Amino acid sequence: MSTGKGRERHIPSQFNQGERFAMKEALKVFPTIFKTRFIQHEVIGEYSHLFTVQGSDPSLQPYMLMAHSDVVPAPDEGWEVPPFSGLEHDGFIHGRGTLDNKNSLMAILQALELLLIRNYIPRRSFFIALGHDEEVSGQNGAQKISALLQARGVKLAFIVDEGNFILDGFIPYLKKPFAMIAVSEKGGINLRLQVNMTPGHSSAPPKETSIGILAAAISRLEQTPLPNMFGSGPLKTTLQELANEFPFPANIVLRNLWLFGPLVSRLMERNYITNALVRTTMALTMFNAGVKMNVIPPMAQAIINLRIHPAQTVQEVLELIKNIVADDRVQFHVLTAFDPLPVSPSDHQALGYQLLRQTIQSIFPEVNTIAPGICIGNTDSRHYTNLTTSIYRFNPVYLHPQDFRSIHGINEKISVQAYETQVKFIFEFIQNADTYQEPIPHLHEL
Numbered sequence: 001m002s003t004g005k006g007r008e009r010h011i012p013s014q015f016n017q018g019e020r021f022a023m024k025e026a027l028k029v030f031p032t033i034f035k036t037r038f039i040q041h042e043v044i045g046e047y048s049h050l051f052t053v054q055g056s057d058p059s060l061q062p063y064m065l066m067a068h069s070d071v072v073p074a075p076d077e078g079w080e081v082p083p084f085s086g087l088e089h090d091g092f093i094h095g096r097g098t099l100d101n102k103n104s105l106m107a108i109l110q111a112l113e114l115l116l117i118r119n120y121i122p123r124r125s126f127f128i129a130l131g132h133d134e135e136v137s138g139q140n141g142a143q144k145i146s147a148l149l150q151a152r153g154v155k156l157a158f159i160v161d162e163g164n165f166i167l168d169g170f171i172p173y174l175k176k177p178f179a180m181i182a183v184s185e186k187g188g189i190n191l192r193l194q195v196n197m198t199p200g201h202s203s204a205p206p207k208e209t210s211i212g213i214l215a216a217a218i219s220r221l222e223q224t225p226l227p228n229m230f231g232s233g234p235l236k237t238t239l240q241e242l243a244n245e246f247p248f249p250a251n252i253v254l255r256n257l258w259l260f261g262p263l264v265s266r267l268m269e270r271n272y273i274t275n276a277l278v279r280t281t282m283a284l285t286m287f288n289a290g291v292k293m294n295v296i297p298p299m300a301q302a303i304i305n306l307r308i309h310p311a312q313t314v315q316e317v318l319e320l321i322k323n324i325v326a327d328d329r330v331q332f333h334v335l336t337a338f339d340p341l342p343v344s345p346s347d348h349q350a351l352g353y354q355l356l357r358q359t360i361q362s363i364f365p366e367v368n369t370i371a372p373g374i375c376i377g378n379t380d381s382r383h384y385t386n387l388t389t390s391i392y393r394f395n396p397v398y399l400h401p402q403d404f405r406s407i408h409g410i411n412e413k414i415s416v417q418a419y420e421t422q423v424k425f426i427f428e429f430i431q432n433a434d435t436y437q438e439p440i441p442h443l444h445e446l
């Protein structure tokens, strides 16, 4: 039976039970949040979301929970399951964004929904800021939310964003997991290197082409690691806090970094992840050149992504890079750049840090060590330094080295149990933020 419009048969609108269940579930996206009187929802920069949860005690300074909805691309190649299928398999939810950072976004909203269903009314106000462009700098999401809150005169007690994790298996000889709360993050530079040359017929080539010149420059950069900065920045504190978790003699070494620092720094640079903690790193991430197989290339371009160690600045790193390239034919163009972020407090009086400690100890009693550290990646929280000096980058999720490789890589996944625990953590954290009794300063601190 023809239904017109060239369609041979009408498709009956009958849905099976599973489809009907999925339909209503998809509709029920946190209904209690959206009907709660003391919660205001705003869309910022077209796709970012800002929730203001008004607490009952206006004397308590508000805080902010952050996450982002956007993800980096994920071609199908190499994935066990399609990267955007959200398939649940073997106890894991597979897909791009399950660790970076849709897990946090959903866990925050799910935890709040579950609290509201239980008639929870917060004492301490808080914001939930969900950016939509974190993976492309956050300029239209987080940056606009920050400007809006600043215009409203908001000051925050602290921020919790993505960043570090409960780390398990990252350090040789350390068998136990430990929580590293990032109290700072590296700086960043996206730098374009470019070589221009007169095009011509490839049958009579010059001694070097633009591609060859640029490739040689990049090779020099890859063969010349920037200085090992071990000993400056939060890393020493991290390792000293970890010393007790190590067996003899590693524990002695870590308690005496004044003596064994050079040895430890050499050991750390051997592994690509811990190397990122001791120096400014450089990654060649894009290379574009050539117009046709028989044409001398008029231009070669490369993008290098640098993550700046806390002891260095953008300017210092640019100087080092130009000195290593040492070829006037290579032009430099800074696309984006920002210095390393200030170090947030982690002492007894640091409310946000202590709330994280308290909640980690409650939800993860097996984690004996909680240490401040640095985030080797960057986060949207860098856009909020005008609203607070206390920014903590921490996901309450176990991370193993193979999981780290999946972030921006292939086969990113989170276990159902880890996700449920993340919801539980935030559920507790929000309540702890209401009842936390700040420690009475010791006499010597008065």
Ligand SMILES: CCCCCCCC/C=C\CCCCCCCC(=O)N[C@@H](Cc1ccc(O)cc1)C(=O)O
Binding pocket: 100, 134, 135, 136, 137, 162, 163, 164, 165, 167, 170, 171, 188, 190, 238, 273, 274, 277, 336, 375, 376, 377, 378, 379, 380, 399, 404, 407
């Ligand atoms: C004792 C030490 C043990 C080892 C510690 C290291 C473990 C590493 C664990 C986690 C790091 C994972 C980083 C996640 C947060 C980064 C999220 C992200 O991808 N952010 C983007 C943001 C960005 C910045 C600048 C841009 O132009 C675009 C995007 C990023 O690329 O960093």
Ligand SMILES: [Zn+2]
Binding pocket: 072, 100, 135, 408
């Ligand atoms: Zn990312």
Ligand SMILES: [Zn+2]
Binding pocket: 068, 100, 101, 134, 162
């Ligand atoms: Zn992220």
